Amino acid sequence: MRVALFVTCLADLMRPNVAFAALKLLKLAGCTVEVPETQTCCGQPAYNSGDRATALTLARKVIDEFEGYEYVVLPSGSCAGMIRAHYEELCKDDPALLARAKKLAACTYELTDFLVNVAKLESVPGDFAGSITYHDSCSGLRELGIKQQPRQLLGKMGQVEIKEMSEAETCCGFGGTFSLKFGDISTKLADNKCENACATGADAIVGGDLGCLLNIEGRLRRKGDRKTQVLHVAEVLAGKLD
Known part of the structure; x- marks a missing residue:
């Protein structure tokens, strides 16, 4: 299988190990993996902020860079969800681009x-x-149905115990x-998430979206927790890693 790895902005800038881990897993699965060098952003931040012009420009760039591969894989439910769930609506006024967006969406997968x-x-x-507790990110769960897949893979690891929060x-x-x-609301939600996760007594909080994990880890550290690990599932x- 010829696969293009979409690294994502956060993995590229904040935690490259996530991308290298995804690359290792894809190769172990027998894939021929390519990483388009000019890739940048999927357009999600602009789209969510109402800047459709910038989002459309970035969507067109992504389509140009990633079409033609058998599969496109991302270690992020939110970025994969942007392509799968929102590119069609974003490109609806350009029939030729819309057809290309639909084709790309059909071969795009969360890791x-x-x-x-x-x-x-x-x-x-x-x-x-050790023990882990898994955080289901909003976009991956609700846009792509990512729930059992990470747990199924983690279940293949004999020394991992999953403690559901x-x-x-x-x-x-x-x-x-x-x-x-909405900083105040965000902080309260993060506090609730940290409390529920830590109540399990798990050694690590694991998830599939780096944005969520950076947010959770940041709040934990500000509250004085230096012990609980926060890791991407990849x-x-x-x-x-080598």
């Missing part, structure tokens, strides 16, 4: 969804030993630009 339902990965190399499907407060525009599944 764990791809590994479970397309590549059918049978084992993972991760060596994490209360309100695992409730927003962590990030929401992209939401956390900037990092856990891939284990040590």
Whole structure:
């Protein structure tokens, strides 16, 4: 399978290990992986802020860069959801671009969804030993149905115990630009998420969207928690990187 890896802005700028972990997992699944070098943003921040002109410009750029691959895979439910759930509406006034957007959306997958339902990965190399609790990000869950896929993969790791937190499907407060525009509400949501996660006694909080994880980790550290790990699911599944 010829796969294009969409690294995402946050992974590129804040935690490149997530991209390298995704790359390792895709190669283990037997994929030929390419990383288009000119890729930047999927357009989601502009789209969510009402800047449709910028969002459309970025969508066109993404389509130009990623069309032609058998699959496009992203270690992010929100970015994959942008392409799958919103490009069609964004491109509706340009019939030719709309057709291309639909074709790209049809072959675009969030990482764990791809590994479970397309590549059918049978084992993972991760060596994490301990308990985790999983945060379901809003976009991945509600736009793409990402729920059991990461848990199924984590279940292949014999030394991992999953402790489900209360309100695992409730927003962590990030929401992209939401956390900037509504800081007080965002902080309260983040506090609730941290409290529910820590109440499980898990060694690590794990999720599939780096924005959520950075938000959760930032709040934990500000509250004095230096012990609880906050990890992207790809990092856990891939284990040590070269």
